Every structure is written in C-alpha cells, then in structure tokens.
Amino acid sequence: MSALRTVEWVDGRVRMIDQSKLPNKFAYVSFRDYRQVAKAIKDMKVRGAPAIGVAAGMGLALAANANRNRDRVQFMRELQNAAEILRKSRPTAWNLFWAIDRVLRKAQQTEGGPNEIAAHVVAEAQQIAEEDVEANHKIGKHGANLIDDNDQILTHCNAGTLATVSYGTALAPVRTAILQGKKVRVIATETRPRLQGAKLTTYELLRDGIPVTLIVDGAVGYVIQTGMIQKVIVGADRITKKFVANKVGTYLIALAAKTNNLPFYVAAPASTFNLRNDQSEVKIEERNPYEVTHIGGKRIAPNGVPAFNPAFDLTPLELVTAFITEKGVLRPNALEAEMSIHKS
Amino acid sequence: MSALRTVEWVDGRVRMIDQSKLPNKFAYVSFRDYRQVAKAIKDMKVRGAPAIGVAAGMGLALAANANRNRDRVQFMRELQNAAEILRKSRPTAWNLFWAIDRVLRKAQQTEGGPNEIAAHVVAEAQQIAEEDVEANHKIGKHGANLIDDNDQILTHCNAGTLATVSYGTALAPVRTAILQGKKVRVIATETRPRLQGAKLTTYELLRDGIPVTLIVDGAVGYVIQTGMIQKVIVGADRITKKFVANKVGTYLIALAAKTNNLPFYVAAPASTFNLRNDQSEVKIEERNPYEVTHIGGKRIAPNGVPAFNPAFDLTPLELVTAFITEKGVLRPNALEAEMSIHKS
Numbered sequence: 001m002s003a004l005r006t007v008e009w010v011d012g013r014v015r016m017i018d019q020s021k022l023p024n025k026f027a028y029v030s031f032r033d034y035r036q037v038a039k040a041i042k043d044m045k046v047r048g049a050p051a052i053g054v055a056a057g058m059g060l061a062l063a064a065n066a067n068r069n070r071d072r073v074q075f076m077r078e079l080q081n082a083a084e085i086l087r088k089s090r091p092t093a094w095n096l097f098w099a100i101d102r103v104l105r106k107a108q109q110t111e112g113g114p115n116e117i118a119a120h121v122v123a124e125a126q127q128i129a130e131e132d133v134e135a136n137h138k139i140g141k142h143g144a145n146l147i148d149d150n151d152q153i154l155t156h157c158n159a160g161t162l163a164t165v166s167y168g169t170a171l172a173p174v175r176t177a178i179l180q181g182k183k184v185r186v187i188a189t190e191t192r193p194r195l196q197g198a199k200l201t202t203y204e205l206l207r208d209g210i211p212v213t214l215i216v217d218g219a220v221g222y223v224i225q226t227g228m229i230q231k232v233i234v235g236a237d238r239i240t241k242k243f244v245a246n247k248v249g250t251y252l253i254a255l256a257a258k259t260n261n262l263p264f265y266v267a268a269p270a271s272t273f274n275l276r277n278d279q280s281e282v283k284i285e286e287r288n289p290y291e292v293t294h295i296g297g298k299r300i301a302p303n304g305v306p307a308f309n310p311a312f313d314l315t316p317l318e319l320v321t322a323f324i325t326e327k328g329v330l331r332p333n334a335l336e337a338e339m340s341i342h343k344s
Numbered sequence: 345m346s347a348l349r350t351v352e353w354v355d356g357r358v359r360m361i362d363q364s365k366l367p368n369k370f371a372y373v374s375f376r377d378y379r380q381v382a383k384a385i386k387d388m389k390v391r392g393a394p395a396i397g398v399a400a401g402m403g404l405a406l407a408a409n410a411n412r413n414r415d416r417v418q419f420m421r422e423l424q425n426a427a428e429i430l431r432k433s434r435p436t437a438w439n440l441f442w443a444i445d446r447v448l449r450k451a452q453q454t455e456g457g458p459n460e461i462a463a464h465v466v467a468e469a470q471q472i473a474e475e476d477v478e479a480n481h482k483i484g485k486h487g488a489n490l491i492d493d494n495d496q497i498l499t500h501c502n503a504g505t506l507a508t509v510s511y512g513t514a515l516a517p518v519r520t521a522i523l524q525g526k527k528v529r530v531i532a533t534e535t536r537p538r539l540q541g542a543k544l545t546t547y548e549l550l551r552d553g554i555p556v557t558l559i560v561d562g563a564v565g566y567v568i569q570t571g572m573i574q575k576v577i578v579g580a581d582r583i584t585k586k587f588v589a590n591k592v593g594t595y596l597i598a599l600a601a602k603t604n605n606l607p608f609y610v611a612a613p614a615s616t617f618n619l620r621n622d623q624s625e626v627k628i629e630e631r632n633p634y635e636v637t638h639i640g641g642k643r644i645a646p647n648g649v650p651a652f653n654p655a656f657d658l659t660p661l662e663l664v665t666a667f668i669t670e671k672g673v674l675r676p677n678a679l680e681a682e683m684s685i686h687k688s
Contacts (some may be wrong), residue, residue, distance in 0.1 A: 023646040044351040087365040144507060187652070190644070192560040192637065198637075198645040214636055214651040216536040218593025220629070222657040223597065237644070241386055249562025251569065252596040284566070288493055292534065292558055293542075300534070301542040302550055304582045307558040313566040 005109060006162050007046060007054045009126050012065060014058040016046045019162055019284035025182050033066070034059040034082045041089035044194065049237045049272055054093030057125040060103045065116035073282040074151075074332050075114040075234040077122075079107055091283040092245055092312050094274045099128055103272045128271075129165045135269040135326035136167035143173025143233065143267055143324040149182045151230040152222065156190045157247035158200035159235025159267065169235040172204070173324060178210060182242035185211040187229060191247060192217055193291040217249050224256045232257045236268040238282055239323070241275050241336065243314040248317020250312075266315075273339045282288040285311040350506050351390060351398045352408040353470050356409060360390045363506055367547040377410070378403040378426045380402035385440075388538065393581045393616055394476050397447075399470040400430045404447045405476050408462035419458040423451055423465075435627040436589055438582035438618045443472055472615075473509045479613040479670035480511035487517025487577065487611055487668040493526045495574040497561030498567065501535045501609065502544035503579025504514035513579040513611040515549070515670060520550020522554060533574060535591060536561055537635040537653060560595050568600045576601045580612040583667070584628055585587040585619050585680065587658040589626050598663035610659075611668040617683045628653040 007016045013030040014037055021027055029045060031037050037059035039044050046055045063082030067075045081102050090096060091255070106124040110117045156161075159170035167175065178186050186205055191197035198214055205212040215223060222228055222344040232253060236246040244266050274281070289307035293299060301307070317332040323339075330338050351360045357374040358381055375381050377418050377561060381403035384390050391400045407426035411419045427444050435441060450468040454461045491497070501507075503514035511519065521528050530549055535541035542558055549556040559567060567573055576597060582589040588610050601608040618625070633651035636644060645651070661676040667683075674682050 016460050052480035066374050105479050189562075190536070192534070195644055198649075202649040206649060212649065214633075214649050216561070216592070216636055217651070218533075218536060218591075218596065219652070219654055219657070221599070222592055222596035223652070224655045225658065232555055247562075248560070252562065252600055255565070255599040256596055259599055272384070289558075292560055296644065298640050298642070300640065301558055302547050305542075305546040305550060305556065307559070308567070309562070310563055310566045314569065321482060326475055342481055 002129040003168055004161055006048070006051050007058065007129065007165055009129070014055065014062060016040065016055060017162065018045050020045050021046060021160075023199050031274050032062060034063040034251045035085060037062065038086050038089040041086070045198065047196070047283060048158060048163040049095040049235065051162070052090060052093055053099035053271055054125070054132055054165055055074060056096050057099040057103045057128045057342055059086050060100060061122040064107065064114075064121040068118050070114055072113060072117075074297045075117065076107065079104065080250055086194045089288035092237045092285050093272075095271045096281045098271045130315060131169060131267065132165040134182060135247055136172045137171060138268050138326035139169055139269065139324050140167060140176035142329050143265065144176035144180055146263070146265065146322075146324070146329065147173055147177040147184055147231065148181060151170050151182070152185045152187060152228055154220065154229045154232045154253065155190070155201065156189045156197065156234045156250055158196040158204075159335070160201055162200045163235060169231040169269065170265065171201070171260035173233060173289065174210065175208070179253070179327045185192055185213070187213050187215055187219045188222055189215055189220060189249065191249065196247070208249045221256050223264060224260050229262060231263045231265065233267055233324070236266050236272050237312055239266070239268060239273045241274070241280060241283065243316060244320060245284065245312045245314055248310055248313045254315045258319050263321040264319060265322055266320050269326055273335070275336055275339055281293065282314065284313070285309050348505055349510055350392070350395050351402065351473065351509055353402055353466070353473070357416065358399065358406060360384065360399060361390050361506065363391060363544060364389050366506075367543050376406060378407040379429065379518050381406065381432040382430050384482070385430070391540070392502060393437035393439040393579065394508040394513065394613060396434060396437055396472045396504070397443035397473070397615055398469070398476055398509055400421065400433070400440050401443040401472045403430050404444060405466040405469040408451065408458075408465040408468045412462050414456045414458055416457060416461075416685045419461065420451065423448065434629060437616075438509045439615045442615045442665050447491055466664050476509040476613065477511060480508055480513060480516045480669035481514055483611050483613065483668050484516035484520035486512060486673050487609070488520035489522055490609065490668070490673065491517055491521040491526060491528055491575065495526070495532060496529045496572055497599065498531045498533070498564065498573045498576045498598055499545065500533045500541065500594055501579045502548075504538040504545055504548045506544045507579060508550055513578040513613065515545070517577060518554065521529070529557070531557050531559055531567055533559055533561045533593065534565060536591065538637045540584055542593070564597050565600050568606060570625060573606060575607045575609065577611055577668070578601060580610050580616050581656055583610070583612060583619070585661060587626065588664060588667045589628065589656045589658055592657045595659045598659045602663050607665040608663060609666055610664050614683060619680055626658065628657070631655050
C-alpha cells in the first residue's frame with residue numbers, strides 16, 4: 001500500500017483514488033478542471049486533511065495551466081477565483097487553506113509571465129505532495145518509538161495512506177513499528193456516518209497484512225474499559241491553541257482514554273496546525289442529514305425524521321498525551337514553541 | 345402509542361410487536377410454544393430489558409399450559425426445562441432472570457395439580473406485565489419533576505414503549521413532562537449496530553408527535569459540548585452495586601455528560617436492579633460480527649475483516665446523577681437501602 005498514491009499529478013491532470021467507491025471497487029479518477037477537484041473534495045471522493053490539502057494545491061495548478069495565455073493580472077485574478085472556489089469545498093481541515101495559501105504565495109513571489117508562474121505553481125503543488133510523504137515517514141519513525149511489542153492500537157476514521165498522499169498519519173507509526181519487527185494490531189471504529197473506518201481503514205490495513213478488527217463507534221468504551229487497547233492514535237483536521245478538530249466521535253474516545261489512563265496520541269503534519277487562531281475560528285462542517293438517515297442509499301430511519309450531522313468535534317488539548325509530528329513527539333504545552341512558525 | 349402493548353397475553357398466546365420489522369412495517373407475531381418465545385428474544389423480535397422479562401414470563405406460562413395433563417413432578421420438570429431454555433436466550437438483562445425466577449417461585453408456592461399451578465403461572469405472567477406498565481407511569485411521574493420547560497433530552501438506544509410493555513422507562517419522563525405542558529425535545533442516537541435509536545425511538549416518538557432529532561453515536565460529544573443538551577436519560581439492562589450495564593455506547597455518553605456537568609439519569613424499574621451481585625456477575629453479550637460488517641443485509645466492510653460486537657458496556661455508578669425508579673428518584677448512594685429488597 002505504501003507504493004500507492006492517493007493524489008498525484010499525472011500528465012497535467014490530478015489523478016486520485018476514488019474513495020467513494022472503496023472497498024468494493026478500486027479505481028482512479030482524473031481531473032483537468034479545478035472545479036472538478038473542488039467537487040471531488042466536497043463529495044469526498046478524496047478526503048483526509050492532508051490529502052485534500054494536496055488535492056486543492058493541485059487544483060490551483062490546473063487553474064494556473066488553464067490560464068497560461070492570459071496576461072499576468074488576469075492570470076492572478078483567475079488563480080484567486082479558483083482559490084476561492086477550492087476554499088469553499090470543505091470548511092474544517094486546515095491543510096486545505098494552508099496548501100492554497102502556500103501555492104498562491106508561490107505564484108505571487110514568482111517573477112515573469114503566466115507561463116513561468118504556472119510552471120512554479122505546478123512544481124509547488126507537487127512539492128507539497130512530496131513533503132507530505134516525507135512528513136508521514138518521519139511521523140512513522142517518531143511514533144513507532146511510542147509503540148510497544150504486542151500493542152493493540154485504537155484508531156478512528158481513516159488517517160492512513162488514503163487520508164494522505166501515502167503512508168498516513170495515525171497509521172504511519174503502526175506501519176513503521178511493524179517494519180521494526182513489533183507485533184501490532186489495530187482496532188478500527190467504523191466511523192458513522194460515512195464509515196471511513198469500516199470502508200477505508202480496514203481496506204488499507206487488510207491490503208498490507210496488518211491485523212485489524214472492526215467495532216462500532218459506541219464500542220470504544222467497552223474495548224478500553226476491558227483492557228483490549230494499549231494506545232489510541234488518531235489524525236486531525238485542524239489543531240489550534242486549545243483544540244484538536246477531528247472526525248466526530250474523537251472527543252468521546254479522548255475522554256474514555258483519559259479516564260482509563262491510556263495514552264491518546266494525535267498524529268499530524270505541520271500543515272494541520274493553526275496555532276495563531278483559537279477554537280472560535282474553527283468552523284465545524286455540518287453535512288447532509290441524508291448521510292445519517294440513509295446507509296448505502298437505503299433509508300434506515302422512518303420518513304420525516306430530522307437528523308443533525310456534524311462532521312467533526314473538538315478535543316481539548318488537555319486530553320492529548322502528545323502530538324506525533326514530523327518534528328518529533330510534542331507534548332501539548334510544547335506545541336507553540338515548536339509549531340507556531342509554519343513552513344512557507 | 346401509550347395504548348400500544350409491546351408484549352401481551354392474548355387468547356392463550358404471547359403476542360408481540362415484531363420489532364425486527366420496524367420502522368418499515370408494523371406487525372404482530374403470536375407464539376404458542378415457549379421455544380418460539382426464546383427464539384424471538386434471541387433474534388430480537390422483542391428487545392428491551394423489561395419487555396424481554398415479560399416475554400420470558402409469558403413463555404413460561406405457555407410451557408405451563410402445554411403441560412397441564414402431566415403429573416405435578418413432570419409438570420415442574422418441564423417448567424424448569426423451559427426456564428433453562430428461556431434463561432439462555434440472552435445473558436445480560438436482569439429482568440429476564442428476575443421474571444423467570446418470579447414465575448417459577450409462584451409455581452412452586454401454588455398448591456394443587458398442574459391445572460391450578462398453570463392458572464396461577466399465567467396470572468403471574470400477566471401480573472408482571474401490568475406491574476411493568478404501572479412502574480413506567482410512576483417512573484414518568486418522578487422523572488418529569490427533573491425535566492424543565494424547553495429541555496432537549498439525549499437518549500440512547502430505545503428505552504421507550506417498545507422496550508417495555510408500554511410507556512417506556514427513559515422515555516416515560518419525557519412523555520409525562522409533555523402531558524404536564526412542558527416543551528421537551530429529544531435527541532436520539534442511532535445506536536449501531538442494530539440501530540434501535542434510528543429505527544425504534546424515532547418511530548415511537550414521531551408516532552406520538554414528540555419532537556426528535558437523530559444523530560450518529562459519535563456525535564454525542566459534539567451535541568453535548570455545544571450546549572444542545574440539558575439532560576441525558578437512558579434505560580438499563582442490569583444495575584449492580586457498582587455498574588449500570590446498558591446498550592454499548594452508554595459509558596461514553598456518561599463520560600461526556602459528567603465532563604460537561606450535565607445530569608445523567610438512568611430510568612429503570614426494580615426488576616432491573618440486582619444489587620446482591622457485583623459487576624463480575626454481569627455477562628456482557630457478544631453478538632454476531634455480521635451485525636457490524638453488514639447493514640440491512642448489505643456488506644459495508646471488505647470481505648475477511650474480523651469484527652468484535654459487544655452488545656453492552658458498564659457505566660460506573662459514580663457517573664450516574666440519579667436513578668429514576670417507580671419508588672422515586674434515588675441517588676447512587678441511596679440505592680442499596682431503597683432497592684436491595686426485590687419484590688417477590
């Protein structure tokens with residue numbers, strides 16, 4: 001699986017694994033228009049904070065290529081328009097905004113005409129993808145030191161290869177620990193409503209021969225209170241000075257871990273951290289109630305029942321044992337010193 | 345809905361609402377053989393601790409009627425056999441064992457031949473059903489005092505009419521508060537894997553015109569941390585000196601309520617309390633992994649993924665604000681004094 005690339009720049013197109021088809025069908029989709037990329041992010045053909053950051057950056061690269069024949073002012077205006085549309089695709093994952101800003105900054109800093117700028121924009125988007133893979137391998141190395149032989153690790157949603165360009169965030173330490181010869185097993189929550197745990201995490205772990213057991217989200221307390229879990233590792237969509245925004249359900253897992261003295265780790269690259277802002281800046285996406293009332297296109301609740309569908313929740317930093325980043329393992333109180341200056 | 349009876353003795357048969365068909369189809373099933381009742385409990389055509397207690401009691405009544413032509417020794421042996429089979433239908437809900445023991449005791453205490461004993465056994469089973477309805481209305485009255493106008497109440501699984509003979513346990517205070525003129529709304533968790541919240545709680549509340557909103561189990565933390573909930577009320581399958589055994593996921597809800605200073609109430613009749621034993625006596629049922637890997641007969645996870653499916657978890661009594669029982673509202677430290685002597 002580590003050879004797989006979730007999002008990639010191939011022959012002037014953005015190619016991605018269509019995650020909405022997994023686990024039943026493995027297929028790629030390719031886009032030449034940035035609006036298609038924005039829609040793919042919105043429809044969650046690509047998902048996972050690092051992966052949608054990379055996809056958005058490559059979306060901007062598509063927009064740049066499409067406007068090479070304009071003058072510089074028009075070109076920059078079109079790039080800004082594309083950035084606005086990509087920014088509106090999903091509201092919570094910080095990596096999306098970080099990647100868009102980084103690519104726009106590269107465009108602004110590049111001298112010359114649209115052709116030169118577009119070339120630099122395309123290179124920058126690809127560079128973001130390469131750095132993501134590199135960061136994940138470092139996360140794997142730092143995180144593997146926290147994992148003991150015979151650990152069973154609980155993870156939520158999918159923060160694996162499929163949430164990144166490759167190798168994953170929360171699953172990277174598991175992969176590296178196994179490569180080091182440790183026996184490690186994973187318990188994956190199914191992660192309603194969209195079942196990323198059941199459909200994606202189990203898929204990529206099975207494919208790589210890593211032992212995984214599926215549970216419903218509500219069973220987290222039971223597996224923790226009966227001693228089946230040694231550590232929790234989750235990913236993140238945005239990390240602020242006070243909170244980790246991650247897939248809805250994460251906060252409950254963090255509470256159960258804290259109460260039962262289990263380490264609760266959050267694995268994320270620098271591009272997920274936004275320590276300049278506080279939680280009031282985090283917009284929690286509310287998705288279509290249809291995702292709750294229907295499963296696999298089939299209605300599970302009576303007609304006419306309203307549903308409420310927040311996609312994320314906020315875990316206070318005091319519930320986090322440590323962050324596993326490409327810069328090392330950081331305790332919450334060391335975050336600001338280590339992570340406040342973003343790479344640019 | 346309060347006129348509905350989930351389990352009822354009708355013309356020498358046990359008639360029950362087939363809950364496995366809801367919300368798509370409302371239908372009764374009737375049984376003349378206690379083995380069918382045991383199977384209906386096992387297959388969850390009838391579920392909810394008080395309802396399966398009543399069903400098991402009526403199952404014994406069927407066995408008694410079927411053996412009226414035996415001698416007393418044979419009759420009692422057949423009744424014991426039936427009790428054994430009914431006891432094995434599901435392991436966690438205390439009401440099941442309580443009701444079986446109560447009906448057997450009635451048989452043992454009755455003088456005369458099988459005809460007299462059978463008549464008393466049938467009457468006792470019906471009496472248990474009547475007492476259940478009466479207890480629930482008292483739970484409603486005591487619990488309604490805890491509910492304020494405009495409260496939004498979070499509940500888990502189904503502890504309503506469909507989990508009892510009628511009126512419900514956790515939903516009884518909501519019903520009574522609304523009859524008193526208070527505005528009360530409910531948030532129902534869908535309750536994977538079997539979706540009793542999505543299928544049953546929403547069904548009975550919609551039918552009675554009580555406002556209900558459906559969420560996934562993982563969204564409990566978000567609705568609590570954003571102030572959408574004023575109180576939590578859940579039912580119980582077994583209450584011991586140390587723990588409340590209830591539908592898997594309850595423990596996480598209790599942790600979130602405690603952390604956010606929300607009242608967490610457990611509504612249950614005396615027949616759910618087993619204060620003589622401690623938690624080591626509670627067998628937590630593990631059900632078929634199929635319930636996790638499939639929804640509505642459709643596979644959601646890749647082929648070959650193992651799943652673990654505990655049906656209940658244990659909430660320590662210190663997370664419970666109070667128990668709402670037919671005897672009143674009891675703080676956890678008052679439980680033993682008030683509830684340790686079971687009705688017999």
